[in-house]
Amino acid sequence: MAHTSWLLVGAAAAMLLLLLAPTATAQDCLSATFSGGRTFGKCNSMPTLSATLHWTYHPENGTADIAFRAPSSSSGWVGWGLNPTGGLSMLHSNVFIASQSSGVASVLMTKLESTVSPSLQPETLSFGVPVGPTVEYSGGAYTIYATIKLPGNNTVQNTVWQAGPLSGGSIQQHPQAPANLASTQSLDFLSGTSIGPSNSRLHRKNIHGVLNAVAWGILIPTGAIIARYLRVFESADPAWFYLHIACQCSGYILGVAGWGLGLKLGSESVGITYQPHRNIGIAIFSLATLQVFALLLRPDTKNKYRFYWNIYHHSVGYSVIVLSAINIFKGLDILQPSSGYKTAYIVILATLGGIAVCLEAITWPIAIRKRKRDADKASNGTAGWQQGA
Ligand SMILES: *[C@@H]1O[C@H](CO)[C@@H](O)[C@H](O)[C@H]1NC(C)=O
Numbered sequence: 001m002a003h004t005s006w007l008l009v010g011a012a013a014a015m016l017l018l019l020l021a022p023t024a025t026a027q028d029c030l031s032a033t034f035s036g037g038r039t040f041g042k043c044n045s046m047p048t049l050s051a052t053l054h055w056t057y058h059p060e061n062g063t064a065d066i067a068f069r070a071p072s073s074s075s076g077w078v079g080w081g082l083n084p085t086g087g088l089s090m091l092h093s094n095v096f097i098a099s100q101s102s103g104v105a106s107v108l109m110t111k112l113e114s115t116v117s118p119s120l121q122p123e124t125l126s127f128g129v130p131v132g133p134t135v136e137y138s139g140g141a142y143t144i145y146a147t148i149k150l151p152g153n154n155t156v157q158n159t160v161w162q163a164g165p166l167s168g169g170s171i172q173q174h175p176q177a178p179a180n181l182a183s184t185q186s187l188d189f190l191s192g193t194s195i196g197p198s199n200s201r202l203h204r205k206n207i208h209g210v211l212n213a214v215a216w217g218i219l220i221p222t223g224a225i226i227a228r229y230l231r232v233f234e235s236a237d238p239a240w241f242y243l244h245i246a247c248q249c250s251g252y253i254l255g256v257a258g259w260g261l262g263l264k265l266g267s268e269s270v271g272i273t274y275q276p277h278r279n280i281g282i283a284i285f286s287l288a289t290l291q292v293f294a295l296l297l298r299p300d301t302k303n304k305y306r307f308y309w310n311i312y313h314h315s316v317g318y319s320v321i322v323l324s325a326i327n328i329f330k331g332l333d334i335l336q337p338s339s340g341y342k343t344a345y346i347v348i349l350a351t352l353g354g355i356a357v358c359l360e361a362i363t364w365p366i367a368i369r370k371r372k373r374d375a376d377k378a379s380n381g382t383a384g385w386q387q388g389a
């Protein structure tokens with residue numbers, strides 16, 4: 001039992017990691033450092049493409065010194081800009097685009113007057129750029145520096161950013177992935193808050209993700225591990241059963257809340273449907289609901305149908321766990337949060353898997369002894385079906 005409790009402590013630690021991941025990524029933007037001793041007063045971790053914007057706003061002359069940083073391979077480009085007249089979209093944006101050719105990074109200023117094939121010729125922007133721009137590429141990320149005069153001396157601006165591939169040093173169209181299509185927000189250079197409908201939607205997507213990852217990705221598998229391994233220890237009977245029910249019930253309640261939010265987000269998303277993610281989500285909910293009802297129909301341990309009920313209960317339960325892991329990865333691919341989340345989930349999955357393997361090894365001899373004892377009893381005619389729950 002001592003091993004078991006340590007392993008459960010490990011699982012709890014992994015859980016904490018997942019919950020702390022968002023804080024860690026918010027600090028990423030604060031702890032960033034810049035060449036030439038540059039520092040900036042404010043920063044914003046953008047919701048997509050792991051990009052960050054750092055700036056210092058000078059109200060006296062309505063300018064902002066900015067640094068835009070976004071990860072990219074050396075065969076990619078990144079861009080950032082403002083859209084003074086065209087709203088939260090690419091069309092009419094005034095942008096800085098960083099790229100490189102033969103290891104030399106350069107930055108281009110241009111206006112995007114076509115969403116299909118913008119000319120990408122160097123142009124004067126519609127707002128002043130008193131200093132810069134300059135660019136550097138290091139540590140797998142571009143950083144663009146410039147000082148801009150905020151159009152209309154307005155501190156709230158429509159901002160856009162993007163990342164895409166290069167071919168022979170020339171800028172190619174960016175991917176049409178959800179993260180690339182959602183890379184726009186309204187930003188207040190004075191307060192540092194980013195606003196806009198897309199942002200509250202993203203916030204709800206993150207809640208949906210965290211709820212479902214905790215429910216289906218942690219609580220339900222932990223409950224299954226408890227049922228499979230703890231009940232082997234006679235001293236853990238019937239505690240394992242109540243722990244199992246507690247994990248599965250809280251997992252189911254949180255999971256249904258997360259699932260409902262997911263359906264709502266899906267119904268609001270006009271034009272884009274993540275069909276596989278949605279279908280797997282519905283399958284998980286249906287199977288899990290079946291498990292809840294199965295509990296009510298559970299035959300007594302002595303009933304001859306209990307054997308079949310067990311097979312059914314286990315196969316549906318394991319299917320839910322496998323489908324959940326698949327769907328959490330699908331969800332991470334849709335949301336494309338900073339890489340910390342995916343790593344945290346992989347760590348949790350590996351921890352739960354490791355715990356299961358260890359417990360399998362620890363409980364295997366005990367289970368064999370128990371089965372043998374039960375078989376002896378059965379052959380002596382003193383007991384019938386002795387299948388566990
Ligand atoms: C810009 O607006 C700020 C107040 O928001 C004001 O103090 C400043 O004088 C204005 N600057 C220019 C150049 O108009």
Ligand SMILES: *[C@@H]1O[C@H](CO)[C@@H](O)[C@H](O)[C@H]1NC(C)=O
Nearest residue numbers: 058060061062063130131147
């Ligand atoms: C704007 O004002 C700040 C602070 O006074 C100053 O450091 C900066 O050089 C000014 N920028 C321009 C373009 O005048």
